[in-house]
Amino acid sequence: MTYFILEVEDLWKSFGGLTAVSGYQLKLPPDSVYGLIGPNGAGKTTIFNLISGIIKPTRGKIIFKGKDITFWRPDQVVALGLTRTFQNLRLFSSLTVEMNLKIASHLHARCNFWSSLFSFPSFFREEREIKKRVDYILEVFDLVPYREEVSSNLPYGLQRKLDIARALMTKPQLVLLDEPSAGMNTQEAEDLAELIRRIKEEFQLTLIIVEHRMSLVMGLAEVVQVIDYGSVIAMGSPEEVQNDPQVIEAYLGTGDVVA
Amino acid sequence: MRKINKFPELWFLVGGLILLVGVFLADHLLNRYLVHILILMGIYSITTVSLNLTNGYTGLFSLGHAAFMAIGAYTSTLLAFPIALREAYELPLLPSFLGGPEYSWPFFPALVAGGLLASIAALLIGAPVLRLRGHYLSVASLGFMVIVTTFAKTLRGITRGSMGINAIPSYTNIYWTYLWLFISVYVVWRIVNSRFGRAMLAIREDETAAQALGIYPMKYKLLSFAVGAFFAGVAGGLYAHFTKAIRPFEFSFFLTFQIVTMLIIGGMGTTSGPIVGAASLIALRYALKPVEEGLQIYGLIELIYATLLIVIMLWKPEGIMGKRHSRMS
Numbered sequence A: 001m002t003y004f005i006l007e008v009e010d011l012w013k014s015f016g017g018l019t020a021v022s023g024y025q026l027k028l029p030p031d032s033v034y035g036l037i038g039p040n041g042a043g044k045t046t047i048f049n050l051i052s053g054i055i056k057p058t059r060g061k062i063i064f065k066g067k068d069i070t071f072w073r074p075d076q077v078v079a080l081g082l083t084r085t086f087q088n089l090r091l092f093s094s095l096t097v098e099m100n101l102k103i104a105s106h107l108h109a110r111c112n113f114w115s116s117l118f119s120f121p122s123f124f125r126e127e128r129e130i131k132k133r134v135d136y137i138l139e140v141f142d143l144v145p146y147r148e149e150v151s152s153n154l155p156y157g158l159q160r161k162l163d164i165a166r167a168l169m170t171k172p173q174l175v176l177l178d179e180p181s182a183g184m185n186t187q188e189a190e191d192l193a194e195l196i197r198r199i200k201e202e203f204q205l206t207l208i209i210v211e212h213r214m215s216l217v218m219g220l221a222e223v224v225q226v227i228d229y230g231s232v233i234a235m236g237s238p239e240e241v242q243n244d245p246q247v248i249e250a251y252l253g254t255g256d257v258v259a
Numbered sequence B: 001m002r003k004i005n006k007f008p009e010l011w012f013l014v015g016g017l018i019l020l021v022g023v024f025l026a027d028h029l030l031n032r033y034l035v036h037i038l039i040l041m042g043i044y045s046i047t048t049v050s051l052n053l054t055n056g057y058t059g060l061f062s063l064g065h066a067a068f069m070a071i072g073a074y075t076s077t078l079l080a081f082p083i084a085l086r087e088a089y090e091l092p093l094l095p096s097f098l099g100g101p102e103y104s105w106p107f108f109p110a111l112v113a114g115g116l117l118a119s120i121a122a123l124l125i126g127a128p129v130l131r132l133r134g135h136y137l138s139v140a141s142l143g144f145m146v147i148v149t150t151f152a153k154t155l156r157g158i159t160r161g162s163m164g165i166n167a168i169p170s171y172t173n174i175y176w177t178y179l180w181l182f183i184s185v186y187v188v189w190r191i192v193n194s195r196f197g198r199a200m201l202a203i204r205e206d207e208t209a210a211q212a213l214g215i216y217p218m219k220y221k222l223l224s225f226a227v228g229a230f231f232a233g234v235a236g237g238l239y240a241h242f243t244k245a246i247r248p249f250e251f252s253f254f255l256t257f258q259i260v261t262m263l264i265i266g267g268m269g270t271t272s273g274p275i276v277g278a279a280s281l282i283a284l285r286y287a288l289k290p291v292e293e294g295l296q297i298y299g300l301i302e303l304i305y306a307t308l309l310i311v312i313m314l315w316k317p318e319g320i321m322g323k324r325h326s327r328m329s
């Protein structure tokens, strides 16, 4: 039997009368990169919200690393090694780049309240470790010069990078990237694709990427799922999916180009 | 600046020693009136420093802080009240598990007990109220303040109702006050610079993102609420043993308004803001007192507090000590 790091079975979500996700399925092998595409409002972000525990499904089952996480809280899900980034960036905007990263080290900090209060040596040891990890992540993401910068003052492309960097501070195995290249120019998006390739190797990640920029998702993903009205209408390699008549149909008139 | 950042613990110790010398000199060189003002500044500073933890750093805009002060004030007063006077003032004797009828508590443990009881109240009330966000939380915490002051009015057998408790021994002096101010500043500073404080900042900035990064918001909201309440309770106890009389209405809307105003004017979420806010508004109150009395316009001070609050919110919403984030060029 093959092992899947993430299995989603028959996932449904309705908001009042609107069914945003209807019967979504996924079997995600470890170390893979999957792409999730589909027209605006197809339900991609909602699927991420469900998997990461931010909202609860109406029906269905989510299994991560063999554990049924369907009704877990987001912080419990992250603790098991699954994290995500946000489509509309949710940086801690009035805090510095360094602070954004430090906050995300929370899960791996063990120091208790009293040793923090009285600055026991264990507190300093742990803070030094956190700083080391921050330095390393800043290095990987080329953000060293911006360490002290307030995150909302960063150029947009760098904010996107910081969002991914911050997610990696939690030491995840599976990362859900929600439109990582949104708002970037072509050059930035190309650099980002390269960066994603690099961090995938470096941190041994499994990735699911939601993207509207086809060049990016087709270049990175091994398997692409196409979502429309909350369910998978096509799935396969980027080439297969691009030539699928149903997919072309779904994208017709939406302004998005499959290319 | 960077050098100071290297050994903040050491600087804190030095600061504490300087404070001790300062307090000693003030106690010996200044007249009673000025010392009185300094003590009041200290007590209000403890209140605003602790309020800053919830409202400033964790972003939970609570308006219930005066209730925690009331709990601390009544608790410490009842525990430390002299046995001989209890009968005269119709105050209950202590039950045996608190030391029995022949016993009244020393000042320090009575203050701590007041703080702890305020913390327990914070945990109980926080569990439901901290689920609310934004304005809902503010209004609900204000409701909590009304509940506590109502209890203080109606539980006559314990609190003497709206008559209040008089003849409280004046245990509070400048040393106690500034010792507690030092402790509260230290604790808040340590929290803010640890993972606990970082979690609180994260919750303030974006609760959903915080949770997606592994922080369980309720835990840290409760922590910040309970620690804030502890020091508010202590400040309430200091206040009671300073003014020597407490009545329920003192811990009501006007006190709430004052401490929130002090915090906003000083700068929420800054280290020195709460103290600067508290000290400057108290200074202003005493500077204006002769004017108020001379012109016979009572309420002038409240008017000026309110005007200042509006002016600051319009022109420098981050407060006196807050810094605006400059755009990167």
Ligand SMILES: Nc1ncnc2c1ncn2[C@@H]1O[C@H](COP(=O)(O)OP(=O)(O)OP(=O)(O)O)[C@@H](O)[C@H]1O
Pocket (backbone or CB within 6 Å): A015, A018, A020, A038, A039, A040, A041, A042, A043, A044, A045, A046, A047, A087
């Ligand atoms: N919290 C919510 N409450 C009500 N409706 C919602 C909520 N979240 C999403 N929806 C609706 O669910 C549908 C799917 O939205 P979703 O954000 O998942 O789409 P998407 O595929 O991510 O789109 P986009 O490409 O624009 O990001 C939309 O019709 C949206 O309005």
Ligand SMILES: [Mg+2]
Pocket (backbone or CB within 6 Å): A044, A045, A046, A087
């Ligand atoms: Mg989306």
